[in-house]
Amino acid sequence: MKIYETGFLLAPNLSEDDTEKLIIQMADVVSQREGKLIRQEKWGKRRMAYSIKRFSEAFYVFLHYEGRPDIPLELERRFKQTDSVLRYLTLQKEAKETTRRRRKKTAQEPKEAAAEPAGERDGAEPRPAGQEPGEEVK
Secondary structure (H helix, E strand, C coil), X not given: CEEEEEEEEECCCCCHHHHHHHHHHHHHHHHHCCCEEEEEEEEEEEEEEEXXXXXXXXXXXXXXXXXXXXXXXXXXXXXXXXXCEEEEEEEEXXXXXXXXXXXXXXXXXXXXXXXXXXXXXXXXXXXXXXXXXXXXXX
8 A cells, every 4th residue: 555645725714613524524535445544734724825716824734644546536536526625735655664775875876986086987098989999099
């Protein structure tokens, strides 16, 4: 199963009860589709960088979950049907083990490249384009 993070912005004019109901409905989609809700973050009302549907604030919510690819599709379908959802975005996250290995490899590569001088790779000297080995430059 893959790990996903879905963030969505709710209209600030919703009551607290309506906001909670909507968040619970969206979180229930994960469990209905046999997924596992890892974490739910409610950031509350925050000012947005630009206005969306004449709102300058929105209620920010993030769902972190593990499941099949049909879960984000169902969430997206429900977001489109709900007028109080201003924006949404789903990201597929990488497993932590894969990320650590990749970081470790990229951290080691520059050290190896710096250890060998540019002109002395494979014991060969740099030569101008089109010159054959053993041929003198005129």
